[in-house]
Amino acid sequence: MPLTAVFTLLIAATLGLAITRSITKPLARLVEGSEALARGEFQHQVSVGGDDELAHLGQVFNDTARRLRDLYGLCRAAKIASDLLSIPIPAYAWSARPDGSVDFVNQRVLEIHGSFEGGSTGLGLGFCSTS
Secondary structure, three states, rough: OOOOHHHHHHHHHHHHHHHHHHHHHHHHHHHHHHHHHHHHEEEEEEEEOOOOOHHHHHHHHHHHHHHHHHHHHHHHHHHHHHHHHOOOOHHHHHHEOOOOOOEEHHHHHHHHHHOOOOOOOOOOOOOOOOO
16 A cells, blocks of 8 residues: 555544534533533533534524423422412401301311301301491
8 A cells, every 4th residue: 555545544544533523512512501401500511613504403403402491490480389379378257148147168267266056057156246
């Protein structure tokens, strides 16, 4: 094999290795970032360098991760608000008919004042009589 052929082969192998690494390293960072997102690590960002398609893909990935983080924050805030609204309010609730008899008494009133003689419907409440 002539010396120029060996030299050409070494240059081609070196260039091929450099080009392959310039593609596989950014892809490996994107795979690592995707795995982080799958674990719920929405703050994860991939390092972006250059001005090629892989750099653009990295920028899109980072933007998507940021949007997911913001959306997840909104969902958490909505869940907290929903949980707060569903906490039972320990209020007295009762209603009476026009004649003063009890129409409805909630459990909280019964816990505080006890049961009413003769049942909970059709009776006036002693602590809120109309007379």
